[in-house]
Amino acid sequence: MRLAIDESIEMSTTQFETTDAERTAIDVPNDLTSAESKLVYLFLTATDGATVDELHDALDIRKISLFPVLRTLTERDVVAREGATYVLSAS
Numbered sequence: 001m002r003l004a005i006d007e008s009i010e011m012s013t014t015q016f017e018t019t020d021a022e023r024t025a026i027d028v029p030n031d032l033t034s035a036e037s038k039l040v041y042l043f044l045t046a047t048d049g050a051t052v053d054e055l056h057d058a059l060d061i062r063k064i065s066l067f068p069v070l071r072t073l074t075e076r077d078v079v080a081r082e083g084a085t086y087v088l089s090a091s
Helices: 035-047 053-058 063-075
Strands: 002-003 008-011 014-017 026-027 080-084 085-088
Touching: 014 080, 026 053, 026 085, 035 063, 035 080, 035 085, 053 063
Parallel strands: none
Antiparallel strands: 002 026, 008 014, 080 085
16 A cells, blocks of 8 residues: 655644655555554554653554554564654564
8 A cells, every 4th residue: 555645734723834855755554444554554663662651642543552463563563662762663
């Protein structure tokens, strides 16, 4: 699955305009089926890693819901844990 960032992204009341040159296509692994796992994957791709608290604050996903998502992503070698930070796996 391939997702592309739209020309204008609205976040809260702030709107960001992007040009075609600024667009980034991100390949999302096909075995990620839940919306939360895709969202976490995209966030970790964009930020080069995050803690559970950072994921919770940025994505507004309850921490209790993040733990099984992160466990599954880790078991599938999509994500690795470095201390308290989750990052995309090098494999």
